[in-house]
Amino acid sequence: MKSNWEYITARFDLKNGVFSGPQIDEQLVRSKLNDLGAQGWELVSMTPIKESSGHSTACILATLKRSQLGT
Numbered sequence: 001m002k003s004n005w006e007y008i009t010a011r012f013d014l015k016n017g018v019f020s021g022p023q024i025d026e027q028l029v030r031s032k033l034n035d036l037g038a039q040g041w042e043l044v045s046m047t048p049i050k051e052s053s054g055h056s057t058a059c060i061l062a063t064l065k066r067s068q069l070g071t
Helices: 026-038
Strands: 005-013 016-019 022-023 042-050 057-067
Touching: 016 042, 026 042, 026 057
Parallel strands: none
Antiparallel strands: 005 057, 016 022, 042 057
């Protein structure tokens, strides 16, 4: 039996500290991923996205999937 999937992405912006480098709000990420998980979404990957200058990470892009409803 073939599975059909639907996908979404969630973006988590990083804050750049002057001395600390890029930081992410872990509580926000955990909360958002838990909310999506409760809706049936499964985390597939988390990918760092660089700023246009290419020197530091601007955000993390999470990709999630779930079985398509009605299939």
